[in-house]
Amino acid sequence: MQKTLKIKSFFEGVSKGISTFIVSATDLLFGTLQKLIGVKRMPYFFVLPNLLIFGIFILYPVLLNFVYAFTGGPSFFPNERPFVGMANFERLFACESIFQPNTCTEDIFWRAVHNTLFFVIFQVSLMVLFALITALVLNRKIKFRGFFRSVFFYPCLLSPIVVALIWKWMLQDNGLLNGIIMGLGFTKFPFLVNAQWARFWVIIVSVWASMGFYTLILLAGLQSIPADLYEAASMDGANNWKAFTKITIPLLMPTMLVVIVLSLIRAVQVFEVTYAFTGGGPGTATLYLVQFIYNYGFSSPNKQYGVAAAASLLMAGVLIVLTLAQFAAKREESY
Amino acid sequence: MNPILEFFTRKSGRKKLSLSDLLSYLYLLMGVIFMFGPVLWVVLSSFKTPLEIAKFPPRIFPYRQQTVSLEGYEEELPLFTVTSDDGTTRQLAQIRRIGLEAQMIDPLEPNVIIKVPIDKRVPIEKISFNLENYITGASRFNFGRYLLNSVIVTLFATLLTLLVNSMAAFALSKYKFRGRQTIFLVMISTLMVPLSVVLVPIFLVVTSVGWNNNLLGIIVPVAATPTGVFLLRQYMLTIPNELMDSARIDGASEWRIYSQIILPLAKPALAVLTIFSVMWRWNDFLWPLIVISRSELFTLQVGLASFQGELNVQWNLILAMTVLTLLPITLVFALLQRHITTGIATTGLK
Numbered sequence: 001m002q003k004t005l006k007i008k009s010f011f012e013g014v015s016k017g018i019s020t021f022i023v024s025a026t027d028l029l030f031g032t033l034q035k036l037i038g039v040k041r042m043p044y045f046f047v048l049p050n051l052l053i054f055g056i057f058i059l060y061p062v063l064l065n066f067v068y069a070f071t072g073g074p075s076f077f078p079n080e081r082p083f084v085g086m087a088n089f090e091r092l093f094a095c096e097s098i099f100q101p102n103t104c105t106e107d108i109f110w111r112a113v114h115n116t117l118f119f120v121i122f123q124v125s126l127m128v129l130f131a132l133i134t135a136l137v138l139n140r141k142i143k144f145r146g147f148f149r150s151v152f153f154y155p156c157l158l159s160p161i162v163v164a165l166i167w168k169w170m171l172q173d174n175g176l177l178n179g180i181i182m183g184l185g186f187t188k189f190p191f192l193v194n195a196q197w198a199r200f201w202v203i204i205v206s207v208w209a210s211m212g213f214y215t216l217i218l219l220a221g222l223q224s225i226p227a228d229l230y231e232a233a234s235m236d237g238a239n240n241w242k243a244f245t246k247i248t249i250p251l252l253m254p255t256m257l258v259v260i261v262l263s264l265i266r267a268v269q270v271f272e273v274t275y276a277f278t279g280g281g282p283g284t285a286t287l288y289l290v291q292f293i294y295n296y297g298f299s300s301p302n303k304q305y306g307v308a309a310a311a312s313l314l315m316a317g318v319l320i321v322l323t324l325a326q327f328a329a330k331r332e333e334s335y
Numbered sequence: 336m337n338p339i340l341e342f343f344t345r346k347s348g349r350k351k352l353s354l355s356d357l358l359s360y361l362y363l364l365m366g367v368i369f370m371f372g373p374v375l376w377v378v379l380s381s382f383k384t385p386l387e388i389a390k391f392p393p394r395i396f397p398y399r400q401q402t403v404s405l406e407g408y409e410e411e412l413p414l415f416t417v418t419s420d421d422g423t424t425r426q427l428a429q430i431r432r433i434g435l436e437a438q439m440i441d442p443l444e445p446n447v448i449i450k451v452p453i454d455k456r457v458p459i460e461k462i463s464f465n466l467e468n469y470i471t472g473a474s475r476f477n478f479g480r481y482l483l484n485s486v487i488v489t490l491f492a493t494l495l496t497l498l499v500n501s502m503a504a505f506a507l508s509k510y511k512f513r514g515r516q517t518i519f520l521v522m523i524s525t526l527m528v529p530l531s532v533v534l535v536p537i538f539l540v541v542t543s544v545g546w547n548n549n550l551l552g553i554i555v556p557v558a559a560t561p562t563g564v565f566l567l568r569q570y571m572l573t574i575p576n577e578l579m580d581s582a583r584i585d586g587a588s589e590w591r592i593y594s595q596i597i598l599p600l601a602k603p604a605l606a607v608l609t610i611f612s613v614m615w616r617w618n619d620f621l622w623p624l625i626v627i628s629r630s631e632l633f634t635l636q637v638g639l640a641s642f643q644g645e646l647n648v649q650w651n652l653i654l655a656m657t658v659l660t661l662l663p664i665t666l667v668f669a670l671l672q673r674h675i676t677t678g679i680a681t682t683g684l685k
Contacts, residue, residue, distance in 0.1 A: 023591075023594055023595065026590060026594065027588060027590055027591050027594070030588065030589075030590035031588035031590060031591070033590075034588050034589055034590065039589060040512075042506075042510075042589040042590075043506040043510035043512040043515070044506075044512065046502040046503065046505050046506035046510075046589075046593070047502070047503045047506045047507065047518060049498070049499040049502060049503075050499040050500060050502060050503035050559045050564065051503070051518065051559075053499060053555060053556070053558055053559035054522065054525075054559035054561070056540060056544075056556075057537060057540060057541070057555070057556035057557075057559070058525050058530075058537075058556075058559065058561075059521065059525065060536075060540060061533045061536035061537040061539070061540055062525060062533055062536070064533075064536035064539065064540070065532075065533045065535070065536050068535060068536065076539065077539075078539075133362070134362075134366065137359045137362050137363060138363075140356070140359055142356075142359060142360070142363070146672070146673060146676075148363050148366070148367070149676050150668070150672040150676060151366070151367050151370050151371050152366060152370055153672075153675075153676055153679075154370060154371065154374075154665075154668065155370055155374075156614075157614060157618075157664050157665070157668055158374075158618070158661055158664070159617070159618035159619075159620055159635075159636045159660070159661075160618070160620045160621075160636075161620055161636050161639050161640045161643070161660075162636075162639070162657055162660055162661050165377075165639070165643065165653060165654075165657045166373045166374060166376075166377050166657065167373065169373075169376070169377055169380065169650065169654060170373050170376060174389070174390075174391040174393070175393070176376055176393055178391075178392075179391060179392035179393045180392075182391075182392050183392060208369070208370065208373075212370070213679065216676055216679050216680040217679075217680060219680060220680035269531055269532075271531055271621065272620050272621050275621070276620070276640065290531045290532065293531075293532065293534065294531070294534060294621075297534055297535040297538075298534070298535075298538075298625065305535050308535060309535065309536075312532040312533060315532055316532055319532075
């Protein structure tokens with residue numbers, strides 16, 4: 001005991017010494033800098049590192065994406081690509097009807113659009129519904145709340161590839177789920193071979209992998225509702241159902257909006273988990289927009305950077321609308 | 336009162352366990368099975384032998400056949416329970432199997448060979464958590480190397496993120512300078528554009544900097560997160576400016592104000608950003624997959640993906656390596672779960 005205390009205080013002393021050294025060394029350096037450039041220019045010094053990384057690796061690529069979208073040819077380097085105007089966009093929209101992917105030149109793009117739309121609608125509604133129920137249950141006076149909260153959040157910590165492998169193992173032809181189904185007297189289901197089943201499971205798996213996060217946000221929203229509101233309501237003779245519809249729902253609405261918009265944005269961008277889980281298959285059943293962009297830019301044998309960039313601009317447009325909606329929702333949340 | 340309506344309402348507060356409480360616990364129990372069951376199933380399966388893995392319907396626990404070593408036989412002999420014609424059972428060890436007949440001996444009388452039809456014998460098995468899959472897997476899956484790469488990437492990317500984001504947030508929240516609004520707006524607007532949408536141009540930039548196949552290529556580009564700047568700026572706005580003014584009167588430099596006053600006060604926000612950054616970087620999959628193609632630079636996630644691609648059917652090894660991959664973050668979470676869940680709940684950003 002004595003010894004561990006000594007070791008602990010030794011390490012505390014060392015780390016304190018190191019941090020004092022860093023602080024005074026950097027202070028000497030940047031204090032001198034301040035004298036050279038003047039206090040007025042110091043803010044620029046503070047934003048500079050972030051701005052540099054941001055500018056080179058985020059802003060510049062975003063601008064480059066426009067160059068790719070309006071140029072053609074197979075070259076990866078923008079200066080070797082001829083300007084083609086709107087041709088890439090025209091190619092994407094070359095359809096008899098956009099509701100029938102078969103009639104389009106880029107039929108896979110429209111399949112991806114349809115798949116994404118289907119995925120977004122069902123995934124977001126399922127996820128918000130279950131996140132809400134879970135948050136409401138966790139907000140009751142229950143034992144082991146911390147434990148349950150952690151269990152629901154745990155899958156959010158897992159990487160896409162781990163999530164994909166876990167569920168592949170569950171759903172494979174000789175997997176646990178088919179074992180249980182056989183035990184109940186039914187025949188096996190071709191979960192990952194049949195297109196409809198694959199679409200279904202992609203939704204379930206992505207709900208599994210991200211629901212806990214939204215549950216936490218909704219739970220925080222519920223807990224910020226003042227308890228005396230409920231007391232006052234019950235004194236006025238309101239029953240539980242009334243309290244739920246007249247207090248909980250309206251006061252939770254701003255948080256709900258944020259959750260819906262956030263999950264919409266993330267659902268439109270679905271890629272990593274499905275890529276590792278189904279690879280877009282069977283066929284193109286679970287091929288979503290980002291994977292279409294990825295395939296055209298990285299993995300297909302005849303890469304079409306222009307078409308990929310045009311598709312990504314269209315998608316960015318959708319995301320911008322959704323994000324603006326998020327900011328509107330946020331503003332409403334803070335009144 | 337309708338129990339289902341009651342189930343959806345907030346307060347229970349009664350002493351007795353009501354129906355709605357029961358429903359809540361039932362829901363939570365099902366939730367635990369759904370959320371944690373698949374992970375547990377993978378962990379249990381990872382201890383199974385290839386033979387056991389292929390078995391259908393699967394058994395929950397990993398079993399292993401009991402063996403016995405007898406004089407005169409080099410290898411350990413598997414044990415079976417054999418039912419005789421008169422209904423009695425006894426334990427026999429199998430020497431070899433010829434067609435539908437097995438040659439067996441009683442371990443107590445090793446000299447007499449008994450011939451038994453194979454359908455009369457049942458293997459004797461015991462639950463056993465055998466590490467074979469982990470050992471074989473680790474010889475082909477460079478776990479130590481990948482873990483080291485993952486730790487390096489997560490650690491340095493997080494440190495870099497904390498440093499550059501907090502410096503930028505400090506400037507954007509505590510100073511008035513020309514271009515401040517523009518910088519802030521441009522950063523916020525790129526919150527909308529996910530990395531995955533501009534993959535090709537980012538890859539072009541990283542390649543021309545020469546950072547493909549370099550850990551720097553997965554550390555630096557993602558460090559200037561607009562989310563982090565936004566989160567820290569909002570927090571720093573709540574720190575009173577008077578503190579800075581009095582420090583200036585005492586002759587402190589702007590850097591000293593940042594490092595000695597603002598950073599310590601912004602600890603809660605920094606902690607939340609640390610949690611996010613560690614989660615993001617540890618689980619990054621797509622970006623490292625594109626940037627890194629040399630296997631000695633693989634992170635755990637990319638390593639696992641390529642391991643899976645190499646041995647598509649050897650599930651016993653894949654499962655063992657999956658468990659190894661999810662183990663570190665699970666341990667960290669188990670230790671810090673309260674801080675992590677409350678931290679995320681209070682900011683609501685991802």
